[in-house]
Amino acid sequence: MTSIVIVDDHAVVRSGLRMLLDAVDGFVVAGEASEGDEAFAQVEEKRPNVVLMDLSMPHGKDGLSATSEIKKHFPDTHILILTMHDDEEYLFRAIELGASGCILKNAPHEELLKAIRQVSEGDAYLYPSATRRLMDDYMKKLKNGKTSDxxxxxxxxxxxxxxxxxxxxxxxxxxxxxxxxxxxxxxxxxxxxxxxxxxxxxxxxxxxxxxxxxxxxx
CATH class of the missing domain: 1.10.10.10 (Winged helix-like DNA-binding domain superfamily/Winged helix DNA-binding domain)
Structure with a gap:
């Protein structure tokens, strides 16, 4: 059984994700959080396999900071970033902080379920439309000796x-x-x-x- 904690500052988004995931065999939503500190508390209490982590949460600790803190204390917890930003900068930083991957919020449900299964098994996940572009950009930065801003x-x-x-x-x-x-x-x-x-x-x-x-x- 794959236990999941959903972290998003919008209650409607959390509710929709819970309904989707609870209907899938082998998945159970162990908890929810609206910002990073709540997310850490949920992980500490529930010890989920996977955390679906929103990046932008303006009314509390943001997703990048929460990812860093969770991975520091619970390295076996897999974090999948949920984001509206099709931006390699956020993805690179999230992975540096320990996230297993990133998926866009507008991705098809089937792709989200695939991503959760993938990271829960210890694999990395990148949303398909970004994989080649991210790799090309990263290799270009390495070649030019440039770091991300x-x-x-x-x-x-x-x-x-x-x-x-x-x-x-x-x-x-x-x-x-x-x-x-x-x-x-x-x-x-x-x-x-x-x-x-x-x-x-x-x-x-x-x-x-x-x-x-x-x-x-x-």
Whole structure:
């Protein structure tokens, strides 16, 4: 039996996926979550074989951050990314963080079931329309020695926090400026560091400078 946790910020989407999957022999939906922290709690409690993970969840931890955290603590859990973005940048980053693959939300039901079965068996899955393009793009980047621009993975709010942190604003000042809590600022900073694969504040400042976010030269 393949147990599945569905993670999506839209209740209607979760309900539709649950109805589809519960009707399939050998599948059982063990739980649902609307954002990344809930997803981690569901995985910790239910220990599913597969997590269907939405990428964009603006009201909580996003799919990339949740994928990283889940794989860090539960490496045997297979994560299949659900996304509206036909964008290799997101796919490359998701796979780097431990996802087993990615499928578009508008894919046929049969393709989704195939993808779930595939990742549950420990195999990788790429949606067919993207496989060749992704491989060509990746090989081109390797040949040219170029790395992907992870800045595109940041949300608008995360970009705001990145720029303010790099300019030297304290968490309290950022919270007041953006009208959010200090705890939310800290969460955004953690997401930024994780997505950009940065370890220290000096690295963050250097990154922001190279992206032209500071408005002056170092």
């Amino acid at each position: 992870t800045y595109r993975l940041l949300t608008d709010r995360e970009r705001e926090v990145l720029a303010l942190v790099a300019k030297g604003y304290a968490n309290k000042d950022i919270a007041e400026k953006l009208v959010i809590s200090v705890k939310t600022v800290e969460a955004h900073k953690a997401h930024v560091m994780e997505k950009l694969q940065l370890k220290t504040r000096p690295e963050l400042v250097e990154y922001a400078w190279k992206k032209g976010l500071l408005g002056y030269s170092l």
